[in-house]
Amino acid sequence: MAVTVAQVLALPELRLRMVAGDAGLGNEVRWVHVSETVDPTPWLRGGELLLTTGMRITDPEEFGPYLHRLADTGLAGLGFGVGLDHPDVPEPLRAAAEERGLPLLEIPVDAPYVAISEGVSKLLAAERYDTIARAFDAQQTLTAAALEHGRGGIVTAISRAVDGWAVLTDTAATVVRAWPPEAGERLPALLPDLMRTRERGIRASSAVVTPRESIAIHTLGARGRMRGFLVAGVPGRASDYSRMVLAGGVALLSLEMERSQAASRQLRRLRSDTLLQLLRGAIAPSVAEQHVTGWELDPTALRVATYLCDASRGDPLGDRVNELMSEANLPGAVVVQAAGRQARVTVLTDGSDRTARALARLASVRPTVALGLGDVVPVERVSHSHRAASHAAEVGQAERRAVTRFDDLEALQMLFHAQSPQALAGFVRRVLGPLQQHDGGRDGTLLATLRAFLAHNGHWNETAAELGIHRHTLRARIERIERITGRDLASAYERMELWLALLADGAADPDDTRPAPDRT
Structure with missing residues (x-):
């Protein structure tokens, strides 16, 4: 918790007395500053407890404007020493402090200012230690959540630790996990901020501050590869504790996503080998059904999609298709094949229009790529959808079309459906x-x-x-x-x-x- 004016006032050894502005007792004290100038505002940053005797102010009517200037800087409170130039706290100063809700503390003539500085420093040190200890405890909770529940557990633990909300997204800003669940509804309004953060690179972060909350946006990833975003909101102004928790969460999520990517690469290799055998008809339908079910596909509604591109250009299309499948959370398997100077990337996925649109978007932004979409078929007819997708891709490549559906090629349908x-x-x-x-x-x-x-x-x-x-x-x-x-x-x-x-x-x-x- 932050050090407040109320905590400083409660230190008995300082013998401070509240004389006005008790509405601001909860103001956070960042530091103690001493100044006898008429206008110390150029040297203030906000959050200070300012100590003065008012020796430079000779006209009592100047105390009101003096305090208003201080309040405008975000001052935490004002300590006024009595018994030297002023026997009591001037009334205009009291009135202005009460009006602005700025705590005004009376300092006895025999109270050394250095004692106040030391007292506040001890409170700040204790608060800093408490913050670090709480953040360390939170880090342990986040680590345990990562080990037990993976990315979803980390997001939930972050939300609870900062008493706010947290959302994990992929690089396309699609929600992967949100806690509370309705926090995902915050993303559309923050999309421009996410896109600006993404443009700044892998280590970028940004903040959106409103009167009610502070929202932090962090990129996730390692080795120069962006994997997604962590977006989190905390009530009010972000504290050092919440920033520490989020920093730890970013590190854990980045490691978890890299670990998942490594596991995914191995899984993709295994799926690729299996898919190649499936396309060649080397796997019995009953075994093929088990495989595609394990790939989170409905064995009664499968589609093969085929990308064609010039392999001589060294275009890593297979890598990009795998990334697309992962980023868009598309089920299925991918196999990369080469036939001379032509690269062929074959995807077995579901028959939904959503998946077809996601695959088509990749072809639309790669001018050298042609995509063919086969029929939606049951598992025993995957080879038919494969041939259909390949025919469609060949036609699209010849006619320089980004996306071609076999459904739209009636003449070819008549020919190839009729022939073995x-x-x-x-x-x-x-x-x-x-x-x-x-x-x-x-x-x-x-x-x-x-x-x-x-x-x-x-x-x-x-x-x-x-x-x-x-x-x-x-x-x-x-x-x-x-x-x-x-x-x-x-x-x-x-x-x-x-x-x-x-x-x-x-x-x-x-x-x-x-x-x-x-x-x-």
Whole structure:
């Protein structure tokens, strides 16, 4: 608790007497200051107990303005020494102190000012020790809460320790835990302050002070990586005790979130391996159902989403997708695959529109990324949703669309719903087999040229610009493709067959892709 004027007045050895302004007995005393100047306000910061004899004030009418000036600085109280220049406390000074509610204490002529300073210093030292002891006890409570209940326990313990409220959020300012529960409703009004704090970096903090409470905003994280925010409110003005408690809470939450991230990385690796086997059909449906249930997914309503991007650019898309899943608290699993120069990030998650929107936002802000969303299916048809998502992503990449839903591709739905994976693989071999043999696989020069040419609807200039080659070189390659495949690229029908074969080849056979190295 803070040292107040009432506590100083209660020290018997000082023999102070209250003469006016008892409404301010609860004022907090920060320090003792002695001044005999007519206007000491330039040297005051607020919270002082000012001691004076008034020797420089010769006109009694000046005592009223003198006290009003002091009160305007936030002075805690005024000690007036009597028996030297003034036998009693001047009446104008009493009246002004009573009017402003500023404690006015009479100091006996034989009371040394240094004794008052020493008395207040002892009270402040005791208060500081008490604050540290209370904060230490609170830290032990927070630590126990962290060990027993994790992040949620820490937030609850912080709220109770400061007699206020506390909210833990992710980096997007989405509430992760709030105590009391209704404290989360405070976040919308504080969103601009959170965003400003986030812009200042990992160690930033800020405060919002109102007449009724003080609100502190702290970033959470370590190793230069922001993990979220702690937002807490305390009644009135924040004390040293509440600041110590919050500092300890920030440290514990940051450590807890880093520990959770490390555990999450290991869990993601295990889930990624399992998801890869699930997409390949190497897991029985009954076992697959157990896995997806453990991933907090409904086995009757699953969706596969596929991101495509240029792997040669070194874009850590897999890391960002995992971060998105964690920040937005999305259930599911992620696997990162590489096929030549193209990176493919596959997500198995729930079929909700909320999740689809969250995944789409990432693609919308990454111009080199195309997202395909598959059908919502039961667990035994996950491979179907996988193929659908891959087809949609291929179409979106070709047409430079950020997000493509397989539901919107009616022609492809008719084709791929009617065909088995084996039939599609046969179709690909018949149409692209000779070219793949000539190119030595899926990612040779001629196949890349064909894909770009079809994506640009046969426009020579745009295709040449994308490939970075001369038009004559492009024309020579197209002629070679026509000879090898036996197809005429001037024919709309044969271009359509080649395009469908490229789409099917890019998605129908997940066994031909390999997991990319896990950089997390």
